[in-house]
Amino acid sequence: MFRYISRRIIMMIPVLLGVVFVIFTILYFSPGDPARTILGVTATEQEVQMLSEELGLNDPYGVQLFRYLKDLLRGDMGRSYKNNKSVSAEILQRFPTTLLLATLSILFAAVIAIVAGIISAIKQYSVFDNIVTGFSLLGISIPNFWLGLMLIILVSLHWRLLPASGFYGPRYWILPLITNGVGYMAGIMRITRSSMLEVIRQDYIRTARAKGQREIVVILKHALRNAIIPIITLIGLQFGRALGGAVLIETVFAIPGLGKYLVDSISAKDIPVIQGGVLFLAFLFGVVNLCVDILYGFFDPRISSQYRRKKEKAVKMHAKQAN
């Protein structure tokens, strides 16, 4: 297991470097002169040139990329063009909000969705199953930023039950949580249902029943643990969506997180902030993926043992080729 985890961490490094390379390159070739952006239209051409030189913007692409990487390793993401504040500091201050919201929404969605998905699968074609299927179809089709607006209109403005904006305590969390959660819930329900239906048909489930095992244990011990891999995979992807979707949800509810920070800087073409924000969110996503991989290894002995017993795999490959 340890070898499996360390192997995963090592495999993450080139991917993260690649991400930095891709994002840096795309933004490097964006039109517009950063120095001009910083100084505004009133500055003279000479002032702009001087600033460009000072910021190293006249250096060749390779030099700039290398410098950015070097700074990044020290935790320095440059300074905002708009207010000259350190991007890393701003990000560190804001990301807990974004992470908290994403984590809470995913947890909230996953718990309800997995339970509903299981019941839906074992009671296939029942009324409950139909409700779950219908809900999940609507849920994956509803744009969450619109759902957020509708909830604000109904719950905050019409019924005056909950605050419409800000993020100052649990009462403020509820609406963003539901807004985010519905879509994720729908997705997780669908995958739980289909994955469980798939597993329930397997021979080893019949073996467990033939032992005289109770149905509830068959479902939870034998079926769910085998069905969980695609569910975890989806939850990991949803987490990525939640991190990216922060730009929407934080805009709708005026939450002072990373997403809002990002959106505010887009209109100002504040490249270091966009770059830093995107990279940081991608990094968080990478960490989430790592956790997902570790969970795979935890749930499925076949995955972690690939690293322990290469030989088994070779034998299997042989059998496959021979067939």
Place this chain on the structure above:
Amino acid sequence: MLPLVETKGLKKHFRVPDGWLHAVDGIDISIGEGMTLGIVGESGCGKSTLGRLLLQLLEPTDGVIRFQQKDVSSPNKAQLKELRKDMQMIFQDPYSSLNPRMTVAEIISEPMRRYHLYKGAALRDRVTTLMNTVGLEQRLENSYPHELDGGRRQRIGIARALALEPKFIVCDEPVSALDVSIQAQILNLMMDLQEEYGLTYMFITHDLSVVKHISDDIAVMYLGQLVEQSPADRLFEEPRHPYSKALLSAIPRPKIRVERQRIILKEEISSPINPTPGCRFAPRCIYAVDECRTSNQELVEVDSGHFVACHRVNEI
């Protein structure tokens, strides 16, 4: 009689995470024209790889393949296309061996279309003839494979293999996916076709009663190597290699009141990854001595046409 197909020291090694897998490791066979060579062995012994090597679906690591006395071990594209007209294959799985998106007529006519052998009405006539030959009703020509049962599907595969009028057909477990009553129908068909068209078969199977029924000669394969080769009846009367003995004794026979000495082998077949010198069967062999574990015995003719690869063949 000159052999139609012949191999010398044929090898195929696959790269696997732990090293090299010696799937086929130095095989010499020769099949006379119009004859059937049966290849028997358990899963993982390399028998399917051997068939695919002969048909150039896999490239050999080493060794020579001769067809009609010509070396065809590494043909170029044009030679390969010519060669394939003479060599065809009947596959094991009547489901995955037929393209589900093509009709019966399209499947059977494809080889002829690719070789531009017949056109228009002549092509349709030829397909009808082939369907008759293998016993498929003509009304099925526009059916899709998924609409048909396993036996009929296997007949389509046979018709496709016959389309180019090949001389040599590799049959890779052609009946093992079928029920016994259907299996007998297909075996009879294959034997009739052989007689009618003078076909040469290499019949790969794990089913010993089937292989005995259809083969003239049988080669027993174990972990990439031949351990015994002999005329079919001879092998069943007097197997000489310890593995062949165990294999034959293990077949459950549909007869009662027949007392037989059954040899139960210990352990299971391993895998020929980075094999060490010595007999591959030695770890499971009750007769194995030190010599067996250190040096490998080549096939030796112990009787006319009967070859065995065992150090202790004369003692046991």
Place this chain on the structure above:
Amino acid sequence: MQSKQTDRSRKNYSLWLSAWKRLKKSRMAMFGLALFAIICLGAIFADVIAPYPYDFQNLDETFQFPNANHWFGTDSVGRDIFSRILYGGRVSLQIGLVSVLISVTLGGSLGAIAGFYGGKTDNLIMRTLDILLAIPAILLAITIVTALGPGMFNLMLAIGVSSVPSFARIVRASILSVKEQEFVEAARLSGCNDAHIIFSHLVPNIMAPIIVQITLSMALAILSASSLSFIGLGIQPPIPEWGAMLSAGRAYIRNYSHIVLFPGLAIMATILSLNLLGDGLRDALDPRLKN
């Protein structure tokens, strides 16, 4: 269980035809198809159907609630919301279609090459795409649009590129599973070259999952486009786009919630129709035919 026996089926259906027959049986899928058709027709014939031009401002009739003249009401500058939604459909459907075309072509060919040739080629392509997959799609799209500037084509490109990896993966996986089948070997023995094998054996057999994916991706692309427009990165005014309409209407939700109600419903209806259709197609085209 036995397949439907030949003795029974005098008529022979092609697989596509039988898939259509199965699709017709699914009420949900047919509902999705009908809904999608209505949305498409509304967008195509917006010129004919729409009672007002999309940019016609009537400052005497601002903030009207739905009524006989303005079915969905009017916005802050008196534009007819119903008309704008019809025209907005054009934008969304175009973006959906073009961006999916981009990702199908790029992702499809990369996935096909990786799957068919395998080995080092496969490794190189898939590892590169892993990098794109490591960036949440919407953030990648934001980055691309930031660099290229807003605008319809840039939006299409951004959304298209960000779903290249998922298409590549699906095509690759389908190719790999089909490539292993014995009929590919049989085709080789029948004298087929690589091109024959790819186009007459592999492609027809991977069409089903690709069609399903196209349908579902289009839904996703439409959602992404409106999301980006919502945060001001997509289509610029005065071109009517559903997400942009939502964004513009946000300021007035306290008193005039209809301004944000209808564009959102339009997005939802489109996505729902495509999802229903996609699900139906998945079941109808399922290659695991009853055996």
Place this chain on the structure above:
Amino acid sequence: MDEKILEIENLAVEYRTDDGVVKAVNGLDLTLEKGGTLGLVGETGAGKTTTALSIMRLLPDPQGVITSGSIKFAGQDILSLSKGELRKMRGQHISMVFQDPMTSLNPILTVGDQIAEAIRLHEKISRAEAAVRAQSMLERVGIPPNRYSEYPHQFSGGMKQRVVIAIALACNPQLLIADEPTTALDVTIQAQVLALMNKLKNDFETSMIIITHDLGVVAEMCDRVAILYCGEIVEYGSLEDIFDHPEHPYTKGLFSSIPDLDTRASRLTPIPGLAPDPSRLPKGCKFANRCSMKRPECVKTDPPVVNLDDLHRVKCLLAQGKDAEQHATLG
């Protein structure tokens, strides 16, 4: 007569799917004496597995439905048992070994846990005691007990089937149903597993039903044989009855379809044609369309079951004639 452990009367099972109703088992009668081994022989779709799953009450829910008949196990009607009683029965009194060892074991639990689970379900013992018992079961099926904590993917096919057998026999059941237990295995491994099953059957004094399409396996393992065709038993008798005097044309056809290892026949005599579609079975004899001895009345009336002697019975019109002749000559 011996004590009967299993009595099935007039069992009928249907699968109800969207595409129609498949009649998998149609009026099946079967008895098994205590300590006996019955071979259930037939081809794909004959209803062998359905019969077994009906005894275990493990038919797919809700598609598989028992429409009529009774199944008595040790005198108790299985069809009227409650869910709880069924659970007690499964694994403890009746166990089952499934066809494909590759998929019969849960891939994420260790083999030891899977055996111990079966024991702890039916006996009130501690985890540690169950583990000890499971280890001794492993040993009895020829697997070193130190492999207790390994996962199924670390075992070969033959070893997996041994584990499945260990699970099935863990609570010393009175009846073991083995569904094609060796079909997926190579012939030398099959020999190992069959030998093991024979040995354990004697050790545990278990009655056994072996489902197979291989008459060789039957000859080796069974003392009673039932030949199934289209969900009916077309012939039933002792091993000697079936192998020495097969009466039903289908039974004879099965024997002549298999190549004989001891003689060299140039051609086999296969059964022509195909089994009828189970969702549209013919009215008369279901084998009539493939039968070489068919008479006009065969397609009209469902043939009755004819008792040739105490044990041997055949469902064929021709046998009825023979029966009458026998009586005539006797009388």
